[in-house]
Amino acid sequence: MNKKHIKYLQGSVIGAACIAAFASCTDDHFDVNPDVAGRTTLWENIQSNENLSQFAEILSKVHYSKSKGVSTPQTYSDLLNHDQTFTVWAPENGAFNYTYYMDLINSEDVDSLYKVETNLLQNHITRFSKVMSGADSTDITLLNNKVAVFNSAKGTIKGAKIVDANIGASNGILHVVDGNIAYQPNIYEYFESVADLDSLSKYLKSTERTEFNEYASTQGPTINGEITWVDSVMYTTNDYFNISRAYINSEDSLYVMIMPTNKAWKEGLDKAAPFFNYKKKYTQQISSTTADGTVTTTTETTEFTDVEFDSLKNAEIKGAMAGSLVFNAKYQYGYNYTQFPVEGACDSLTSTNGVTFYKPYCARLFDGNTTPVTLSNGYGYIVDNYNYLANQTWMSDRIVEAEYSNNVETYTRCTPSSVRYYKNIVGVLGEEGDTIAKDSTVEIGIMKTIQTSSASNPDVTFKLRNLLSGTYDIYVLVAYNDEAKKPNRFTARLSYHDEDRDNATTETLKVPEGEAGTGNYFENVPTCVDENGNACGVDSVLLAKDFKFPVCYYGLDNAYVTLKLASYVSSSQTSTYTRELWIDKIVLIAKDE
Structure with missing residues (x-):
């Protein structure tokens, strides 16, 4: 039921059989061994060097893969015997863990074979000719897309000492190194190497x-x-990647990721689970209003099998608690990865899925860890406590704009009209207007419920989608009708599901203590004065405080909460109230921490 939009990510390495023909790229200003240049291939040079026999054996046994599990008939020795141009930094015998990699090869396990390619072979090869010359120091992108510093002045490649350089071949350059080029995992690769993650x-x-x-x-x-x-x-x-909006396998990124240990992961699951209390069956009365004002109703049922139900809950709970773990270090204000985890050091941090955490809460997410793990595409902070709060992450506030027709289910005795509400404010009234500066402007979109007759009380029902099984304060923002120069008097009815019944329960809300209105009848008040001296403004009318929804609706198309707002003005009250509602939006403030 929960639709995911999957983004396709091409494998980092193109298959040798599919490699487009690259022109050989050489440098006229280097010294290439003339005895072999142009005569023998890279593979032939490696094969003929007895100090490279271990590396040569692995090159001959491993087939080139276009992606994990999709190997080609071509081995790496075939690749280096081809007319494509490469540079190889070949480790001498004993310079790398030969036994470990041979055990991976002999296992014939897909993941193990792919690890030999990415961690060893592709980590020692790049395209085009790269020669050691002068005092140059260059960043080299290897076949696995990792970046290594090739330092000609020091005669090293990512710290590994080059003992024999610039051995020319018909298809590139060979360097012999007496050490292994250290493989640095990216964030996505790192987890599988740490037991507690x-x-x-x-x-x-x-x-x-x-x-x-x-x-x-x-x-x-x-x-x-x-x-x-x-x-x-x-x-x-x-x-x-889609949930977090972070491609943590991408080598050209710079991410910071909070990495929960198994203990912290369980804490996170326990925190998130109550907010995704789905039902196995929802029965929804779905209504709509036709052009002539007729309301039609159909019954829609959303029902899950046991497998679907478990899968839905599992996916949403884990996606919620893991969705905000990643931050793009390139897009943080005043970013300094060595400082912002320190308590009080960060003013704000925005996760890749768009959640902003403010001081001092943002620093607490890192659980006091100030020593990140350095990875090829960023930094990882391992935390033993899951310090995310529900209403700072997945239990977010919900806003339903009244002027958008797709948020409206039905309306009766009126014709909804979306208009702009524009006022020049010169003064404020009461506590509600304390946040509005004098000589400011209010401009919002509102829905006017234009009556079909002067004696009618209009009503409109809104869809409140994707609510979680959590606690909210529910507000409706009502604009003061300065044409009628009167406030509104209206009722509010919520329809929602509980755990025991298939059909929705309808509840008429009561005016909270201290709010304008009495009993079940809400009122709005003006909050400001416009340039003409008329009362105006938008009033935040509290409909319900600490309202707990028993079940979750997140990701469900045909199951949702509805809120019906109905003008309730008798003929004897029309001198005090207007029947025409001017509605800005419904706001649900998340309360759970």
């Missing part, structure tokens, strides 16, 4: 899948009525 890792892996892309693949002949593919292109999708 496996709850987070399992969640992220559960949201990942690889899909065949027919349009990017090359079709082969049709055999026995079945289409074959000579080149299959696979794309990796991950719902979490």
Whole structure:
């Protein structure tokens, strides 16, 4: 029922069979060994060097993958024997953990084989010719998209010492190193290597899948009525990237991520779970008003199987508590990753999914951790306590604009009209106007419930979608009718589901203590004076305080709460009140922490 818009992410490495022909890129100002330049390939040079036999063996055993699980017939030795141009920093025997990588190869496990490619082979190869020359220091993008500093002055590549440089080949340059180029995981890769983060890792892996892309693949002949593919292109999708709006597998990003330990992860789940108290069956009376004013009603049922129900709750609970864990370090005001976790050091932080946390709360999210893990695309802060609060993250305030027709379910005895409410304010009235400066302007969109007859009391019913099973203060913002120069008198009725009944329950709200009105009859008051000396302004009318919705509606199309506002002015009260409602919006303030 909860629709996800999946964004396709192409694998970081294009298959060797699909690599477009690159022109060989060389530099006229370097010294290349003339004995081999132009005669032998990179693979032949590696194979002939007995000090590179371990690396050569792995190159010959591992097939090039276009994405994880989609290998080609071509091994890495074939790739380096090809006419494509590469530079290889080949580690000498004993310079890397040969036994570890051979065990991964012999396991024939897809993940293990892919790790050999990304962590070892692609971590020592780049495209084009890269020579060691002079005092240059250059950032090199390796085949796995990791960045390594190639320092000619020091004769190193990411700290690994080059012992034999600039060995020319017909298809590139070979350097021999006496150390392993250290593989630095990105944020997405890091979790699986830390045992105490496996709850987070399992969640992220559960949201990942690889899909065949027919349009990017090359079709082969049709055999026995079945289409074959000579080149299959696979794309990796991950719902979490969409939930968090953070592509934490991208190497050209700079993210900061809060990483809950297994203990903190459980705390987060326990905090979020009560807000996603779904029902297995919702029965909704869905009404609409036709052009001639007729109200029609249909019954819609939303029902889940046991598997669907568990899947929905699991996805929403985990998505809620994990959705705001990531921050884009490039887009934080006054960003300094070494300072903002310190208590009181950050004024505000905005997560990649758009939630802003303010001082001092923002610093508490980091649970006192001031020592981040440095990763290839950012920094990770491991926390042992989940310090996010519900009403600062997933339990957000809800705003329903009255002038938008898609927020309106029905209306009777009136014709709704969306208009602009514009006032030049020269003074304020009472406490409600304390936030409005003198000589300011109020301009908002409102709905006018224009009566079909002067004797009618109009009403309008709004849809309150995607509410959680949490506590809200419910307000309606009503503009003062300065044409009639009178306030409104109206009732408010909520329809919502509880845990025990399929059909919705309807409750007529009572005026909270201290608010304008009596019993079930609410009133609005003017809050300011315009330039003509007329009362005006928008009044925030409190309809219900600490109202707890028993069940969750998040992500459901045909199950939601409704709020009916109905003018209630008798003929004897028309000198005091106007029947025409001018409604700005409904606001639900999240209360749970």
